[in-house]
Amino acid sequence: MNWLFGHFQSIKTATLPSCVYRDVLIRVDDETLKNCRRVCQSFKEIIDSQSFWIERAQICNLEHCLPPREWLNSQKTLSQQELDLIGGEAKFNIKNMVLSRKGYSKFRPYEIHRNENIQFHKNKYNLRVREGGDGICVEPNDVGCEPDDSVDACFAFSYRLSTIGNFVDLEAIGIDGWVLDYVRPKIRISMSVCHRNDCAAEVLLSAELNYQKRQIKHRENEDGLIQQRANEPRRMSVHRSWDQWTEANWEKMSLEMTDYPSGLRHLYVSVIGVDNQFWKGYFGPKIANMEIEVVLPDEVRLLPFKEDEAKDEADTRPYRETPPNRHGIFAVPFRNRRRLGEL
Template sequence: MSEGPLRHHSFPPSFSESSVQPGPRMESLPEAVLIRILASIPAVDLVLACRLVCCQWKNLVDGAALWILKCQQEGLTGAESQENAENWQNFYFLSKKRKNLIKNPCGEEDLQHWGEVENGGDGWKIEELPGDFGKEFPSEEVRKYFVTSYEWCRKAQVIDLRAEGYWEELMDTTQPKVVVKDWYAGRSDAGCLYELCVKLLSENEDVLAEYKSETIAIPQDNDANWTEISHTFSNYGPGVRFVRFEHGGQDTLFWKGWYGVRVTNSSVTVEP
């Protein structure tokens, strides 16, 4: 049986096609509103996806206002921030990624992650704070330290910046600060020596910048207080891919055992 002709269905007057209006489009929103919407999106998605949607979104993602808002929302514009930061997107990512790149800085894992170890005398030893003839560390979170012997003891770590998430363009163009810190102390009944040497290295491990402390001598009958030493690398030029951190020391009385310098809470951070 053949079907009848198709019937024409018309919308009732209240639902006619002419009365159906499209909702407001994203590009019609005021820029300030659009920035607030984009600021709720994860940063990686903003860079990898949102900035590819259209020219307007690209300009907003590449601009300062969006990243200033994200920094404010996530508490990244406190006393440590730079209100005149040239590139707020990089400031945001560097602030979020900031962490100590030195592994096992306090000896909680024995000598794990430390390479090129030189064990002069009786070699390195890990002890509990405060130790004999020692003082407590300024932070309660630090519970152990490394201690040297009667001949030079040295140990080092090499940090692969790309493996830690600091991409080449960032290191070559922005050249964020590389901040190095270390803590050292003697025991009050023995004198000792301490040295710190940090190098910024290229892909081929050429030295592009270097900081080397003087040989610091701590006399016998010292107060055993912990002392912080620090250095900040900046404007070091393109090509930095690795950071090599080395420290060490010995006692000056040549007593058998572990009467040399004590070190702990070493750190390397990449900062805006």
């Protein structure tokens, strides 16, 4: 792209048809493309067009991130009354789908790197990690269990309750607000789970939809035990436990969110695990291959807006999580602390 910027002052955009610039822009990397958008108005118009991003998805082999063709053409299928519900236009944010590499594809919010620790994963993927006992470690796929070719490495839990949570901004990955409000597609979450055959263990996979970034509606038990709550419109969970000396084969664990209220934009997925024999080390459940997928219905249709009967004051203000206190340390508000010698 250097030649394009270097000679841009000497080339009038009118001297070349826009399709020439389009053919160049559609093949540059994402970061360069963001800079190109600032060059001139004609570049901005090319890059902001939906057809540009559809073609870019085809060139970059990212068509799996896009909605099915029936939904891309839903402007022609939906009635005028239905279109009025969503502001008159069934427009998809193809740009965010392509840039995030997620959209309507099955994607992994994080990968497990065999030679790194949990702190590395927390920082790299912005995970919410709460560790008990000896914490959470990264292991190969065959420690105390049968190996599986689909699992390269896994997280293994310890003898006290530990949590791994990840946040997904659904609009940021290309799922439009009108889709979440009036289509309410299925949200599928799955992962591979296993345990050591010599130790009893249990794991809880939960997902909840929220209004605020990094908001958490339900928290872990303070008593260190896994609590199985009844499923609610905004929250789903599935539980799995194993007895000692049972077969330790990798298996799938999944849940599906469907009948949720309108207005929700943020997804929080958490995994809580613990071994049930209180053994020092990493004898708890093992998890790997977390996957999330937003699935549009086969039939193009809209639903009435669904109010959230459980919405409360906490849903209406920006969310800020208070970190847990360290054992033996008194939590003193910062504004009340004084240096020695001060009155």
